[in-house]
Every structure is written in structure tokens, then in C-alpha cells.
Amino acid sequence: MENQIQNQNEKNQGKFSFFQTTTAKLIMVGILTLVLLIPLNLVQDLITERSTRKVEATQQIASTWGENVMLMGPILKIPYKTTVETEVINEKTKQTTIQVQTYEENAYFFPTELNYSTKVDKVDKLKYGIYKAIVFKSKIATSGNFEKLDFEKLGIKPENILWNKASIIVKTTNLKSIKSELVVNFNNQQLTLETNNENDSHFDTLESTTFSLSNENKNNFNFTIDYNGSESIEFIPLGKTTTTAIDAIWNSPSFIGYFAPNDTTKKITANDFHADWKVINVNRPFAQQYTEKLPNLQQYSYGVRLIETADQYQQNERASKYGFLVIGLTFLIFFLIQTISKINIHIFQYTMIGLALVMFYTLLISITEHSSFSFAYIIAASAVIVMLLLYSISILKNKKISFFITAALALLYSFIFVIIQLEDYALLVGSIGLFLILGAVMYFSRKIDWSTN
Incomplete structure (x- = not known):
């Protein structure tokens, strides 16, 4: 009987230890990133709906003015x-x-x-x-x-x-x-x-x-x-x-x-x-x-x-197309910090971070309809960055790392904003930016020993 209990405990410990590995966490974060594509698609549908309403309103104005x-x-x-x-x-x-x-x-x-x-x-x-x-x-x-x-x-x-x-x-x-x-x-x-x-x-x-x-x-x-x-x-x-x-x-x-x-x-x-x-x-x-x-x-x-040149809904649509990139890179930053510093971040906390990033786009759409896109982008990005800063301090218990994440997010949102404003050089600047981001990820992850995880 004691041997059976010991074997069962070893199996449970084996299962528990797997879900605590870096590989398992990486898989879960990847799955969560894909799941967050659903609310991102809903945001894009919302942009399309609001854009259609604008067309109808424009037609109404044209029918009376000319x-x-x-x-x-x-x-x-x-x-x-x-x-x-x-x-x-x-x-x-x-x-x-x-x-x-x-x-x-x-x-x-x-x-x-x-x-x-x-x-x-x-x-x-x-x-x-x-x-x-x-x-x-x-x-x-x-x-x-x-x-x-x-x-x-x-x-x-x-x-x-x-x-x-x-x-x-x-x-x-x-x-x-x-x-x-x-x-x-x-x-x-x-x-x-x-x-x-x-x-x-x-x-x-x-x-x-x-x-x-x-x-x-x-x-x-x-x-x-x-x-x-x-x-x-x-x-x-x-x-x-x-x-x-x-x-x-x-x-x-x-x-x-x-x-x-x-x-x-x-x-x-x-x-x-x-x-x-x-x-x-x-x-x-x-x-x-x-x-x-x-x-x-x-x-x-x-x-x-x-x-x-680019109306508010075109700019919102372009911004939303970078949503997957923003969520993926933000999760990658948290994941690398978690792996390097040995700080444990629960999948629920990743979910809250992802939803906050999605909320950026609904804020952006709603504020844009009452002001300029640039002003709305600054307000929405600032609100999300401050929220994640406070949340990071509470879960990481490290202000230095939290401010590093905040700076990285501010840089990422600034990069996306520049791409949205560009027309002829958007692809060129975006490709160069992504290349530099990949280089930074490779640099900071070079010392991680993946063989032990």
C-alpha cells in the first residue's frame, strides 16, 4: 500500500513539475496569444461597423448639401x-x-x-x-x-x-x-x-x-x-x-x-x-x-x-492589424523577464495583461471619434502603459523591472504609431524595426539554458 501511494505521489510530482517548466509555460503563453486573436477580431469588426456608419452619415450629408x-x-x-x-x-x-x-x-x-x-x-x-x-x-x-x-x-x-x-x-x-x-x-x-x-x-x-x-x-x-x-x-x-x-x-x-x-x-x-x-x-x-x-x-x-490622407477608421484599422504583434512582443518581454529573474508569473496574470492590451484598441476607437487620432493614441497608450506599470509592480515586486517593461511598451507603441503615420515607407521602417526587435530578443535570451527546462 505504501509503495502504491509513493508511486502515485511521484506521478503527481512529475505532472506538477512539467507544468512548472519553461517549455510548458511557453506553450501556455503561446496558446493564450492565439486565444486573444478572438477579441482582436471583434475589435476589427467594431471598426468596420463604425466605418460603415460613417459612410451612411456621409451619404446623408451629401443628400442634403450636395x-x-x-x-x-x-x-x-x-x-x-x-x-x-x-x-x-x-x-x-x-x-x-x-x-x-x-x-x-x-x-x-x-x-x-x-x-x-x-x-x-x-x-x-x-x-x-x-x-x-x-x-x-x-x-x-x-x-x-x-x-x-x-x-x-x-x-x-x-x-x-x-x-x-x-x-x-x-x-x-x-x-x-x-x-x-x-x-x-x-x-x-x-x-x-x-x-x-x-x-x-x-x-x-x-x-x-x-x-x-x-x-x-x-x-x-x-x-x-x-x-x-x-x-x-x-x-x-x-x-x-x-x-x-x-x-x-x-x-x-x-x-x-x-x-x-x-x-x-x-x-x-x-x-x-x-x-x-x-x-x-x-x-x-x-x-x-x-x-x-x-x-x-x-x-x-x-x-x-x-x-x-488617412481617416480615423483607416488609422484605427491599421493600428488593430498590429495587435497580434503588440500582444506577442509584450508577452515575450514578460516571459523573458520571468525566465531570467526566476519570478513566477501565473497564466491568469498573462491573461489580464493581454486583455489590457486589447482594451487599448477600444479606447483608441472611442476617443478618436471625438478628437484627433494622434491625441486618442497618446491617451489610450498612456492609460494602458500606466495600468500595466502598476500591475507589474504588484506581481513582480520589483520596480526596476516594472519600469523597464514600461519603457519597452512605450517604445513599442511609439514604433507602431510611426508606422501608422508613414505611407510610402511603412513597410521599410516596419521591417527594419522588427529586425532590430528580433536582434534584441536574441541578445537578451542568449544566456538562458533551455536544456534544463
């Missing part, structure tokens, strides 16, 4: 007569007669020269609850000319053209936020634009009153439209030669669309930017005149989007 601006025009619309001959057979006499029916259809012509000059003289951020959206006021001056119109390419006979029913068409995506009178100066005629009920799922259509057109001379035009808009301004290059200039009081433009601005004249400063485009007809895959219905040319638009 949406994205896209301008296409002017376009000359000229009706013409077309005839259709139909054979009609008399059932009684069996004689065939020809019935001629006349219809009125439209020909559309794009400008020969088209110049857009845009001034964005006010950019602001409107609030909807805790969210903000970029809005602006702009003035778009449009000028150019139509040279002699070529009806032969469309197969239209001169005698069928209704020159006295010509009109001007302008298409836009932001009709409700236009803040100026819509008058086109066409060959010294003042033509008022009015809403046309033409069915177009992509644009609202404005059309002038009809006028008589001469095809002998160059026909000049100019008009100006004031817009309230949000986020972006885009144009469609209808002219054989289309030039565009955009000046805006904003320092973070994103040039978008089918054509890029001229690099030689593009200028971005700390307060504003200037950009130019020049597009000729051979640069774009559509014709200069059409009959019946205009094609959808929205895919050939170009322009600028006014952006925040």
Missing part, C-alpha cells in the same frame, strides 16, 4: 426629318401602294474645343452626429466652340435638317445643388437651361430653349455653374480638344478617372493644389457625333477627389 459633381456638356442637339416607306396591299384590289411617313429624330454633336475651369474656394467638414463629411463650394466656368457640323458622316441630307429647332444640352449628376442661374451664352444669344425629362439613369439633363443655328461659322459658347458638392468633381472630355483646370483650397487631392493630370503643371502645397488636363479626340474611344441616343460615357470621366 453630392459628387460630374459635368458632361454642352452638346448640340439638332432635330432632322427622316422618312419611312411602307408597302400597303389593298386586300380587295390586291394593288400595292407606298405610304411615306415622316418622323423627327435628333442628331447630337460634341464641341470642337471645350475648356473647363474650376475654382473650389471653400472646403469644409459638416457634422452629422459624431461623423464629418468633406463638402465644398465650386464655380465651374465652361467655354469653347462648335465648328462646322458634319451631317454627312451621319448620313443625313441637308434638306432634312431642322436648323430652327436646335438646342443646347448639359448633363450633370448634381442638379439639386446648383446655386446659380443656368444661362448659356451661345453666339451672343442668352439661352436659359431648364430640366429635361429625358430618360437617363446616369445623369440629370438640362436643355435650352430652341434657337436657329447657322452652320457657316464657328459657334462660340460659355456659361458658369455654381455647385454645392461633396467629395469629388469629375468631367467627361467631349471636345475634340478638352482642357481642364482645377484649383482648390485643399491639400490632399486624389486624382481619379480615365485620364491623369499633366505632371508638369500639377502643384500641391500645404494649403491648396492646382491640376491641368488636356485630352484630344484620339485619346478617347468614342465619336464626335451621334444619332438617336447618346451613349453612356461615364466610364471616361476624370477629375479629383478631396480626401483625408
